[in-house]
Every structure is written in C-alpha cells, then in structure tokens.
Amino acid sequence: MGYAVVLGEALVDLLETERDGELIYRQAIGGAPLNVAVGVTRLGGEVQYFGSLGNDTQGDRIAAFLRQIGVGAAGLTRVPVPTTLAVTTFDGAEPTFQFYGEPPSYALLRPEDIDDKVVSGAAVVYAGSISLMREPFRAAARKAWEVPGPLKVFDPNVRPKLLPDAAAVTALRNLVEGFFATADLVKLSAADAELLWDGAAPAAAAEHVLKAGAKAVVVTCGSKGAYVASGQNGVMLPAPAVEAVDATGAGDSVMGALIRRLLADGVPAEPEGWHGYVRFALAVAGLVCERPGGAVAMPTYEELTARWGALL
Numbered sequence: 658m659g660y661a662v663v664l665g666e667a668l669v670d671l672l673e674t675e676r677d678g679e680l681i682y683r684q685a686i687g688g689a690p691l692n693v694a695v696g697v698t699r700l701g702g703e704v705q706y707f708g709s710l711g712n713d714t715q716g717d718r719i720a721a722f723l724r725q726i727g728v729g730a731a732g733l734t735r736v737p738v739p740t741t742l743a744v745t746t747f748d749g750a751e752p753t754f755q756f757y758g759e760p761p762s763y764a765l766l767r768p769e770d771i772d773d774k775v776v777s778g779a780a781v782v783y784a785g786s787i788s789l790m791r792e793p794f795r796a797a798a799r800k801a802w803e804v805p806g807p808l809k810v811f812d813p814n815v816r817p818k819l820l821p822d823a824a825a826v827t828a829l830r831n832l833v834e835g836f837f838a839t840a841d842l843v844k845l846s847a848a849d850a851e852l853l854w855d856g857a858a859p860a861a862a863a864e865h866v867l868k869a870g871a872k873a874v875v876v877t878c879g880s881k882g883a884y885v886a887s888g889q890n891g892v893m894l895p896a897p898a899v900e901a902v903d904a905t906g907a908g909d910s911v912m913g914a915l916i917r918r919l920l921a922d923g924v925p926a927e928p929e930g931w932h933g934y935v936r937f938a939l940a941v942a943g944l945v946c947e948r949p950g951g952a953v954a955m956p957t958y959e960e961l962t963a964r965w966g967a968l969l
Contacts, residue, residue, distance in 0.1 A: 658920050659780030660729070662807065664798050665690025666763030666788045667708050667723075668741040669715050670679035670951055672752075672905065685905075685951030686722050687743065688763060689786040689814045692906045693809075694728045696913020696941070696955040702920045705775055707732025707801065708788070711740035711762035722952070731775050745905065752905045752950070755818050756787075764791035768800045769839040776804040781910070781919050785812035785818060789832060801838065808919055810842040811871075812912050815849040826852065838870035841924060844912045847878045859884035860891055872924075873931055875915065877908050885935045889927035894935050897965065899943040907942040907951025913955065915939035940965050 663812040666689065671682035694704045706728050710716035710898075712735050719740070723730060741758035766788075776782060784802055787795040802809060813833040820826050830853050837843055841865050845853075850862030857865065859876040863886040866874040874885040882896040925931050941956060944964050948954040 658702070660705055660778075661697055661781040661783060661920060662705050662707060662732070662779040662801065663694040663783045664707045664732075664766070664778050664788070664801055665693075665784065665786045666701065666741070666761075667691040667710055667719050668743050668763050669719070669758075670905065671742055671744045672903075672950065673744070673746045675773065683949070685949070685953065686719050687688045687706060687906065689812065689909045690783065690788070690913065690950050691719070691723075692909035693783055693812075693891050693913045693916065694723075695726050695952040696910045697916050697920070698726050698728050699955045699957050700917040701924070701958060702917045702943070703729065705729040705731040705779070707766060707771065707797075709736045709762060709765040709794075711735075711819070712737050713739050714765050715740035716762070731772060732766070734766055736762055736776050738762045738765070747903075750884050752903075753818070753949050754816055756816075761791060764794040766797045767793045768797045771797050771800045773804055776801045779807040781916050782807040783810045783811060783812070783916060784836065786814035787816050790819060793963045799806065802839070808841045808906055808924065809839060810844070810912070810916060810919070811836045811840045812844045813849050813909075814845075814908070815852050817852060820852070822849065823888055829853070830969045834869050838873040841873065842915065842919070843871045843874045844908070844915060845874070845876055846908050847876055860886075863891055871927075875911070875931075875935055875938075877911055879904070882939060883911070883935050885931050887931055890928040892932065892938065894932060896939045897943045899947050901946040903948065903950035903954070904946050906944050906952065906954055908943040910942045911938040914941040
C-alpha cells in the first residue's frame, strides 16, 4: 500500500464558541495539512509529516498529538518561534480564519529538511495550503514536489484574510497553477475557485485546473457535494445529509479520504472510478461536520461504518 508524505502547516485553532452566555475560544490542534495527515492515519493509512513546529508548549502538544495518533514525524522540525494561532469565527457552521504570529511557525521548514529518500519512497505526496505563501517553506515544498516517483496531490486551500489585494490574489493564482501543471489530483473548494478565477463555478474551475495540467480535480461545494472531473468527464455528486455543527476541517477530510483511497487502490483506471473515491470522501466529511472541528474530528473506518452503514 505504501505511505503518504504530507507537507504543510500545523498550528493551534482558537474556535469561537459560547458557554454560559459568554463568548470564549476553544483550543484545537489544526492546520489543513496536519488535518489531512491525521485524516489519512485515522482511516488506516500511513503518513510521514513534514512541517515546522514552534518550540513552545503549544508545539509540544501538537507533537504529542501526532505521536498519539500515529502520524510519522520523519520530517518534523522544531523552530525557535511561538506557535501560530488561527482565531476562528463562524457564519453558521462555516469558519473564517485570522492568523497570528510572525514569522509564522508553520512556514519555516527548509529545503535541507526534506529527506529525498523518504519522499521518493512514498506512494503519494501532498502539498498545498497557506504554508506555500511563505519562504523557506515554498522552496522546501517545491523540492519535495520535484522528487520523481510518488503520485502528486495538491490543495490550494485559499485563505482570503491572507490576500489583502488583487496583486496578492494574482500571485497566489500563479503559484498554485505551477503545482496544478504536474498534479495527479487537485482538490479545492468552490470558495477557492470563486476567489482565484473571478467567481468561477465548479465546472469552469475544474476545466481550468485540467487545462493547467492536472489529471483529475475535485471541487467541494459544502452541503451540495462535490464536482469531480477527469479527462472530458465531469459530474456533480451529492453529499449525504447531515446536521452540521462545525465545518472546520471538512475539506481537509475530503483530501485525507482521497489520499487514503489512492494509497489503497491507486489512480482509478477509468475516470468514473473517481466517483466512488469522492462518494467515500463526502461520507467522511459529513461525519466530520457533525463534530466539533479540527484534527480531532477525523473519523476511523469503524466510525464511518457505524454512521453510514451500507453507504460505504
């Protein structure tokens, strides 16, 4: 089956909530790539995580959490800065993030921290998210991405709060399209697509990503499901109905589930084969949305079977 290498940020989410009439912030371990790593691991896959953690108590807690879950730490680096905080507010179940900490602890992985042997031995390499917007992480991710052998999966995971103007959006668009060009799979959200390509709908965004060079693309659309396209085939697949309480990490769980299927079964032989992968991923995301968010919401196979039964 092989293992996945996951590169990107680990941080602490401060999730806005109300308790006894008072507004408070619940602490949760997060960061999109960390959520992906945990998601794959909880579903029975093997992961080696590459990222940088602050050398403070919060960094210690993240490192301990990864050990507890069973995420491999072959590329984990500790850095002498405080751990980045992401203050998370909600519109219904949908989160908005504001990041605190400069320099960001999550973006200090260096090219020399990348072990080419670990990367080349992987079945899948994941890159993406906000870490790519900063050096030296960007150079480290590009180094890992260029190692031949593994399947390459990518998620831009756009965060509008980090894009102050049109020039920043253009720079990010150029950056992510460089990764699209050699990706075996790109996962992005409908909100990502709208921001990157002037309000593009999922089908138009998928066409753009495929034309850039990606072999397959999945555009998540919240409670509506996901649009999946490969070659000339594109279809909207519905999400299972859930009572969402927190969508934090739902998109990451989709990516984690897709990587898990790639580890188990490889790239589908036919474009329609992606449909089964995406239905599985949407079931995972539905369960995540029914729980308080973050990495701790990622489910096991047993939990999926208990919740969805014959759906899987």
